[in-house]
Amino acid sequence: MSQNSTGPIQPGQAAPHEQITTEQVSHLASLARIALTPEEIERLTGELGAIVDSIAKVSEIATPDVPATSHPIPLSNVFRDDVVGETLTTEQALAGAPEHDGSRFAVSAILGEEQ
Amino acid sequence: MTDLTRLTAAALSEKLASGEVSSVEATRAHLDRIAAVDGDVHAFLHVSDAALETAASVDSRRAAGEALGPLAGVPVAIKDVLCTVDMPTTAGSRILEGWVPPYDATVVRRLREADLVPLGKTNMDEFAMGSSTEHSAYGPTRNPWNLDRIPGGSGGGSAAAVAAFEAPLALGSDTGGSIRQPGAVTGTVGVKPTYGGVSRYGAIALASSLDQVGPVTRTVLDAALLHDVIGGHDPRDSTSLTDAWPSFAEAARAGAASRSLEGVRVGVVKELDREGFQPGVHSLFLKALDTMSAAGAEIVEVSAPSFDYAIAAYYLILPAEASSNLAKFDSVRFGMRAKLPNGGTVEEVMAATREAGFGDEVKRRIILGTYALSAGYYDAYYGSAQKVRTLIQRDFDAAFAKADVLVSPAAPTTAFPLGEKLGDPLAMYLNDVTTIPANLAGVPGMSVPMGLAEEDGLPAGLQIMAPAHEDARLYTVGGALEALLEEQWGHSLISQAPNLAFGEEFAAQEGAV
Numbered sequence: 001m002s003q004n005s006t007g008p009i010q011p012g013q014a015a016p017h018e019q020i021t022t023e024q025v026s027h028l029a030s031l032a033r034i035a036l037t038p039e040e041i042e043r044l045t046g047e048l049g050a051i052v053d054s055i056a057k058v059s060e061i062a063t064p065d066v067p068a069t070s071h072p073i074p075l076s077n078v079f080r081d082d083v084v085g086e087t088l089t090t091e092q093a094l095a096g097a098p099e100h101d102g103s104r105f106a107v108s109a110i111l112g113e114e115q
Numbered sequence: 116m117t118d119l120t121r122l123t124a125a126a127l128s129e130k131l132a133s134g135e136v137s138s139v140e141a142t143r144a145h146l147d148r149i150a151a152v153d154g155d156v157h158a159f160l161h162v163s164d165a166a167l168e169t170a171a172s173v174d175s176r177r178a179a180g181e182a183l184g185p186l187a188g189v190p191v192a193i194k195d196v197l198c199t200v201d202m203p204t205t206a207g208s209r210i211l212e213g214w215v216p217p218y219d220a221t222v223v224r225r226l227r228e229a230d231l232v233p234l235g236k237t238n239m240d241e242f243a244m245g246s247s248t249e250h251s252a253y254g255p256t257r258n259p260w261n262l263d264r265i266p267g268g269s270g271g272g273s274a275a276a277v278a279a280f281e282a283p284l285a286l287g288s289d290t291g292g293s294i295r296q297p298g299a300v301t302g303t304v305g306v307k308p309t310y311g312g313v314s315r316y317g318a319i320a321l322a323s324s325l326d327q328v329g330p331v332t333r334t335v336l337d338a339a340l341l342h343d344v345i346g347g348h349d350p351r352d353s354t355s356l357t358d359a360w361p362s363f364a365e366a367a368r369a370g371a372a373s374r375s376l377e378g379v380r381v382g383v384v385k386e387l388d389r390e391g392f393q394p395g396v397h398s399l400f401l402k403a404l405d406t407m408s409a410a411g412a413e414i415v416e417v418s419a420p421s422f423d424y425a426i427a428a429y430y431l432i433l434p435a436e437a438s439s440n441l442a443k444f445d446s447v448r449f450g451m452r453a454k455l456p457n458g459g460t461v462e463e464v465m466a467a468t469r470e471a472g473f474g475d476e477v478k479r480r481i482i483l484g485t486y487a488l489s490a491g492y493y494d495a496y497y498g499s500a501q502k503v504r505t506l507i508q509r510d511f512d513a514a515f516a517k518a519d520v521l522v523s524p525a526a527p528t529t530a531f532p533l534g535e536k537l538g539d540p541l542a543m544y545l546n547d548v549t550t551i552p553a554n555l556a557g558v559p560g561m562s563v564p565m566g567l568a569e570e571d572g573l574p575a576g577l578q579i580m581a582p583a584h585e586d587a588r589l590y591t592v593g594g595a596l597e598a599l600l601e602e603q604w605g606h607s608l609i610s611q612a613p614n615l616a617f618g619e620e621f622a623a624q625e626g627a628v
C-alpha cells in the first residue's frame with residue numbers, strides 16, 4: 001500500500017490493514033472501564049484484528065458525496081409539555097442500588113491515593 | 116378435553132370470551148407445560164408466581180360482565196430485556212442478576228392493561244448480543260425441534276417458549292434479527308415492526324438506532340393481535356412514531372381469508388439469496404415463491420448491491436451504540452458491585468464490576484465499539500457505516516418502487532448444533548445476513564415458517580419485508596402465504612414439532628410399573 005497506514009483513514013479511502021496491538025486493546029479496556037485480564041487482552045487482540053479486517057470494507061462505498069444516516073426514521077423536535085409528570089420516588093430509585101444511605105447512592109473513594 | 120397449550124392465542128381467546136375455558140385453566144395448563152418441559156428447553160429465566168392470581172382476577176371481571184379486550188386472559192411470555200416491576204429483569208446478564216426494575220416497560224404495561232397474563236421472563240443472549248442464546252449468562256436455551264440445536268438468538272427463549280407450547284404468545288426485541296432468526300429456526304412467526312412503531316421505553320437498550328420490540332407467536336394472526344396491543348405512540352419514547360396504525364389483526368384475517376396474492380408484486384432480493392445458504396433452505400424458498408406465484412403474485416428480481424456491506428456497517432454501528440448504552444452499568448445505581456480487597460476507587464470498582472459482570476461477547480462488542488468511536492477512527496468506521504446506511508435505504512427505496520414486498524430466506528441455515536459457532540464470532544455474525552438490512556433501514560420484517568429442510572428435517576423461515584409504516588402489508592401477505600402453505604401441507608408446521616413431554620410421560624410410565 002502506498003498510503004501512510006499509521007494515520008487516520010478518510011472516508012472513501014481503502015481501510016489500512018492496521019495491526020491491532022495488545023497495548024491498544026488494553027487502552028480501550030481502560031476507556032471502557034473493564035478490568036480485562038492479560039489473557040482476555042491477548043485473545044481480544046486477535047479477535048478484534050479479524051473483525052476489524054472484515055468490517056473495514058464499509059469505507060469502499062462510503063464516498064464523500066453520500067450523506068450519513070444516524071437514524072432510520074428521523075423525527076425532529078420531539079418535545080413534551082414542560083409540566084411535572086410522574087417520576088420515581090427516592091425509594092424506588094434507590095431500590096436496585098448496591099449501596100445507598102437512604103437518600104443518596106453510596107460509592108467508594110472518588111480519588112485514589114496518588115490523585 | 117382439548118390441550119389448551121396447543122391452541123393459538125386467537126382460538127384460546129374465543130374460548131375465554133365464550134366462557135368455555137377460564138383464564139385460570141389456560142394459565143395453569145401453560146404453567147404445567149413449563150414445569151414438564153422447561154427443564155430441557157430452558158426458555159424461561161423466571162416463572163411468575165402471580166400468573167394464576169392475575170388470571171383469576173381477569174376471570175372474575177369477565178364474570179362480572181366487564182368488557183375485556185380480545186386477548187384478555189391469554190398467557191404471554193416476556194423477553195428478559197423488558198422491564199417488569201414484579202419480576203427480575205436481567206437481560207441475560209450476570210451484572211443485573213436479581214434486579215427488579217422500579218417500573219414496567221410500556222409494552223408490558225400495555226399487556227397488563229389489555230389483561231394478558233404474564234407467565235415469566237424468557238432467556239436471551241446477554242444484552243441481546245448473539246444469534247444462538249448461547250451467550251446468556253444463565254445457560255443456553257435449546258431448540259424444541261432438536262434439543263442439541265440452538266433456538267436462534269438473541270430471543271431464543273421467547274421463540275422456544277412458543278414453539279414448545281409453553282406460551283401462545285411472547286414478546287421479543289429485534290436489533291439485527293433477534294425476533295426473525297429465532298422464528299425461522301423454531302418454525303414460529305416473528306415480526307420486527309417499523310422502527311418507532313412499538314415503544315422501547317423500559318426495553319434495555321442495545322443499539323438505539325436499530326432496536327425494535329415485536330411479537331413472537333405460532334401464527335400470523337396471533338402476531339397481529341399482539342402487535343395491535345403493544346403498538347402505537349408512546350410519549351415516553353422520543354423515537355416513537357405518531358402514525359395511526361390500522362388493525363393488524365384485520366389485515367392478517369383478510370390475507371388468510373383471501374388465500375390470494377393476486378396483483379402483489381413480490382421482489383426477490385438477489386443479494387439475500389446467496390451461494391452458501393443451506394441447499395434445503397434455498398429449495399424451500401424457491402417452493403414458497405412458486406406457491407406465491409400460483410396464488411397470483413408477480414415475482415420480480417430486485418438488486419440491492421449495498422446489502423453486501425450491511426453486516427460490516429452493522430458490526431460498527433451496533434458495537435458503537437452498545438458501548439455507549441452499556442456505560443450505564445457502572446455499579447452505582449443498579450446491578451452488581453464487585454468487592455475489592457482494599458475498597459478501591461469508584462473507577463476501580465466499576466472496572467472490576469464490569470469485568471466480572473459482563474460475558475465474553477459483551478466485552479468483545481464494547482471494546483470493538485470503543486475502538487470504532489475513538490478519535491482518528493470515528494470518520495473511517497462509524498461515519499462510513501452511517502453512509503452505508505444511507506445507501507442501503509436507497510436500495511430499499513429502489514426495490515420498493517418495483518415490488519410491494521421483498522422476500523428472502525429469514526436465515527441462511529436451519530438451527531445449527533449448540534457450540535458449533537461459539538468459538539468463531541465472525542461465523543456467528545453471518546447468521547444475521549438476511550435480517551440486518553431491515554434494521555439498518557428501519558423497515559418492518561416478518562419471518563413465517565416455510566417448511567422443513569430436506570437435509571435435517573428442521574424448520575426454515577421466509578422473511579417478508581415491507582416499506583416503513585406498511586406493517587399491515589406483512590400481515591396480509593404473511594396471512595395469505597401461511598394459509599396457502601398449511602393447505603398444501605394439510606397441517607401447520609409447528610404441529611410437526613416433537614412433543615417433548617417425555618419427562619411427564621416417563622414419570623407416568625414409571626408410576627404405572
